[in-house]
Amino acid sequence: MARGKVQMKRIENPVHRQVTFSKRRAGLLKKAKELSVLCDAEIGLFIFSAHGKLYELATKGSMQGLIERYLKSTKGVGVAEVAKDTQALDPKEEINMLKNEIDVLQKGLRYIFIISDLSN
Amino acid sequence: MARGKVQMKRIENPVHRQVTFSKRRAGLLKKAKELSVLCDAEIGLFIFSAHGKLYELATKGSMQGLIERYLKSTKGVGVAEVAKDTQALDPKEEINMLKNEIDVLQKGLRYIFIISDLSN
DNA sequence: AACTATATATAAGA
DNA sequence: TCTTATATATAGTT
Numbered sequence: 081m082a083r084g085k086v087q088m089k090r091i092e093n094p095v096h097r098q099v100t101f102s103k104r105r106a107g108l109l110k111k112a113k114e115l116s117v118l119c120d121a122e123i124g125l126f127i128f129s130a131h132g133k134l135y136e137l138a139t140k141g142s143m144q145g146l147i148e149r150y151l152k153s154t155k156g157v158g159v160a161e162v163a164k165d166t167q168a169l170d171p172k173e174e175i176n177m178l179k180n181e182i183d184v185l186q187k188g189l190r191y192i193f194i195i196s197d198l199s200n
Numbered sequence: 201m202a203r204g205k206v207q208m209k210r211i212e213n214p215v216h217r218q219v220t221f222s223k224r225r226a227g228l229l230k231k232a233k234e235l236s237v238l239c240d241a242e243i244g245l246f247i248f249s250a251h252g253k254l255y256e257l258a259t260k261g262s263m264q265g266l267i268e269r270y271l272k273s274t275k276g277v278g279v280a281e282v283a284k285d286t287q288a289l290d291p292k293e294e295i296n297m298l299k300n301e302i303d304v305l306q307k308g309l310r311y312i313f314i315i316s317d318l319s320n
Numbered sequence: 321a322a323c324t325a326t327a328t329a330t331a332a333g334a
Numbered sequence: 335t336c337t338t339a340t341a342t343a344t345a346g347t348t
Contacts, residue, residue: 101239119221
């Protein structure tokens with residue numbers, strides 16, 4: 081977008097591709113933050129580079145919190161918070177809870193998320 | 201960024217805020233797609249409007265797939281595929297599996313993801 | 321929702 | 335990297 085238009089396909093030259101990735105990644109993260117602030121939106125963004133390195137942004141709280149919200153929003157139930165701290169529970173109670181979650185699963189829901197501690 | 205700079209804070213006028221949200225949301229999604237194509241990156245992006253409406257983009261496969269990859273990448277284990285189809289399992293076996301997953305949890309891992317069917 | 325004038329992002333070059 | 339010419343995004347306006 082500067083000294084020439086760019087074709088919308090994979091940049092073949094690895095050096096150019098890496099440079100463009102760095103610049104545009106920074107631009108994308110900046111735009112996401114701006115949208116969040118200006119319009120009071122919550123945004124989760126994660127980027128895996130071609131070699132698997134992760135870059136991420138969660139505008140409110142944690143990415144885990146946003147993922148939960150996302151799954152809830154898309155799957156109806158999806159995210160079931162079973163226990164804040166499983167280590168504080170009697171194992172039998174936990175198994176019973178898990179059985180209940182299995183029942184939920186068998187009713188056709190696709191995801192159960194067991195979260196031991198959301199706060200850190 | 202056009203007929204005047206914008207302050208980086210919440211836009212108070214609801215009409216302006218909504219218009220800006222629509223425009224910038226479209227811009228952000230476009231930029232994310234471009235980065236993905238040009239640089240061969242995988243991107244997961246979700247946006248919740250102030251009133252909870254979800255807008256999303258997953259550049260390869262599904263958002264669920266990207267979320268799994270995200271959790272794996274950040275939590276080491278994070279995502280444990282327990283069964284492709286829980287309905288095909290004997291309940292006792294399933295409880296044993298869940299006990300094993302509890303053991304994993306009690307070793308300090310934070311997330312277990314029970315996925316009944318990844319394929320649809 | 322369409323139109324510009326401007327601000328910003330960024331491709332190519334150094 | 336840093337610079338700079340240009341493409342793109344978008345704020346204010348209609």
